[in-house]
Amino acid sequence: MIADLKFAFRQLLKSPGFTIVSVLTLALGIGLNTSMFSLLDTLLLQPLPFPDKPHLVRIYRTTPQSQTANHTVPDYLELEREAADFATLAAYQAWGMTLEQPDRPSVNLIALRVTASFFPALGLQPELGRYFTADEDHPGNRAVMLSHATWQAQFGGDPAVIGRTVRIDGEPCTIVGVMPARFASVFLWGPAQAFRPYAFSDKERVDREDTRVQILGRYRIGLSLEQLNARFAALAVRLAPLRPSTQSEDGLRAVPLQSTVSNPATLGISLLLLGLAGFVLVIACSNLANLQLSRAIARAHEFAIRAALGASRRRLLLPLLCESVLLSVAGGGCGVLVAAWSNEWISSRLSANGFVAFTLELDWRVLSFALAVSLLTGIGFGLVPAWLMARVRVNDTLKTGTRGNTGGRAQNRMRHALIVAQFSLALVLLAGAGLFIRGMNRMLVRDLGWNHDGVLQVVLNLPEARYPTGAETLSFYTRLQERVAALPGVDDVAVGWTLPVFQFLTSRNYLVEGREPPAAGREPVANVNGVTPSFVPTLQIKLLAGRNFTAADDASAPPVAIISESMARALFPNEDPIGRRIGGLDPKNRGWMEIVGVMPDLRFAFSVTAPATRYQVFRPLAQETWNFVTVAVRTRDPAPLAEPLRRTVLELDSTLAIQQLGTVDQLIELGTGGLHMVNTILVAFALLGVFLAALGLYGVIARLVVQRTPEIGVRVALGAQSSDVVWLILRAGLTLTLVGTLIGLAGAFALGRLLAMATPELVSNDPLAIAAVTLLLGVIALAACWLPARKALRVNPIDALRAE
Known part of the structure; x- marks a missing residue:
């Protein structure tokens, strides 16, 4: 074994170009897989730091x-x-x-x-x-x-x-x-x-x-x-x-x-990323298997002589397998460096929210994974060419001329199968990136039912020790609204428990007055938000029926509420909800509230998972006062207003902590950093996979041109046109591409369903996106075939026939 490894090492040194390309390709493939496993390990597999x-x-x-x-x-x-x-x-x-x-x-x-x-x-x-x-x-x-x-x-x-x-x-x-x-x-x-x-x-x-x-x-x-x-x-x-x-x-x-430890959406995306990184590695291995097969075919006579001298199949297999394992171990070592760089980038992106010190580490589990992947990769891409060469026909190979240097039918079939696999996986990678990009774009332009453009916000938490009663808390909010409204450039200002950016803070069950309560556990659930009357105009929410809250809806007035359109349709399908009352589950204190308005369903500015309920209820802040609130300010130019807003708050109470001061757009961008990171990773996977697949197709078609040079020379000598020669070459490449694309389409739609399950509010099975990436892959395949086809046009029939 040691002698085989030394011999393999010397063979690799004789082909520095092949060795460098192979190691770099494997470094990318193994490095990306190691990094994705590190992410999964941190989120799920890393044991909790607790005893027992x-x-x-x-x-x-x-x-x-x-x-x-x-x-x-x-x-x-x-x-x-x-x-x-x-x-x-x-x-x-x-x-x-x-x-x-x-x-x-x-x-x-x-x-x-x-x-x-x-x-x-x-x-x-x-x-x-x-x-x-x-x-x-x-x-x-x-x-x-x-x-x-x-x-x-x-x-x-x-x-x-x-x-x-x-x-x-x-x-x-x-x-x-x-x-x-x-x-x-x-x-x-x-x-x-x-x-x-x-x-x-x-x-x-x-x-x-x-x-x-x-x-x-x-x-x-x-x-x-x-x-x-x-x-x-x-x-x-x-x-x-x-x-x-x-x-x-x-x-x-x-x-x-x-x-x-991890929520289903995060876990699902992490598993998908690891799976897609595996696709990149398989494409890389297919490419290297083709390269190894070409090198093995060039040494066919060497293997035939070894076999003729009595070498067993094991002795014929070992040299090529040793070469592959040496390449994969070297690629794995470089891949760890790629993984370290990738982990640093991912950690910085996921820690950008300023709260969680998210760190991906290359611990013993991750390094063991890298070693295992390296060894399996070497065996994987080296076994097929080694097995084919171990079955070499001694007599035929020793007698064969040109054909013996380009491979027989078994080798060609294997090359073609590898190309089909590469293009099918490349299409899946492209589809994943395309679906995610389309989903992100749709989310950014969809109708939310409210408008966050030009809205500045600040989150405040009033200490109960200084604001022990609702009256004192409400008095502070009133004074703050008056002062902020007086700032130059302010169009509207409002206070609410929260803004519909990521989620509401609380939800409650509701019953309809005058109806039998539903079965236990079947009561309608709605997200609740306490707001000032100015909240609706500040967020530019257009009421569909009824009225907005007014200053008269205070703690001394009858309780009122504004409900969402879907809640109104579900609870009052054939009647006007205005004037009806809803209340809580406590039979001793239902807290009946009169419905005074209906608003459109407000969608969160960014959320990848479906909300637990789409029903929403607004309550007057004067009737349900909280100490933890968000102040929203609408202005034409929010950025310059941030500092005056901070000063205004601290002038009223210098002990308050200013939290999340900035535009809503900035908050969304900060909160979606993880998804932008996933989008970047998917695009990188797709580009790398397509590049490797196109490179592999180019190599196979270029070898096909060499293999069929005598045939092309005969065809040209008999009067074949340039278009006939080009089509002869293109047809072979595009056939492989078509077969790979058809297989890849099934995988692309399956991936679309998986992404839709993991992120239902982001990705849907989008046939248009899949059709677009399929067309793109076809164009890339055409370009990969066209370059060697042009070379076929330059074949001199006399030289081709003389060589034959």
């Missing part, structure tokens, strides 16, 4: 509409009590908070409210200090923990930070601990920058409509996951009488915490 991971689970509430619903605080308290003998449960919820420090601007932090059992359940130890105690898990607590990144960024990594008092949301709090750095790599709870005790309020303990509580747990050793779910199923039945009738059919389901 198999016993960590996420507990979902199951409903007729969802298998992954969150919980209410009463749900958690009941589960914690009833499951204490077989599991340790913990609750957590994403939260926003404002960190205030002397002589420094206030900073908004993404925080988690966690129960005291949260960190013990995960089995982690703090880097500094301690975790929360049960005594701190009550309203009015003054404890806070910091993430490692926040500790570094806001406190310079000072170890003396433990025990320091800072102001959180206007209240003095004591820093009791710092999380380890590895905790930041967990995507289960997003970019958590700080932690507060959950400290359920009296209202939360009885609220069965606020389903924002997430539950994880560590179950007892000795139980299997199936046994755990059986216990939860029995527990759900036992707790059903304690719940409202609308939740009587709800169940419980535990899934491994590791499996919930």
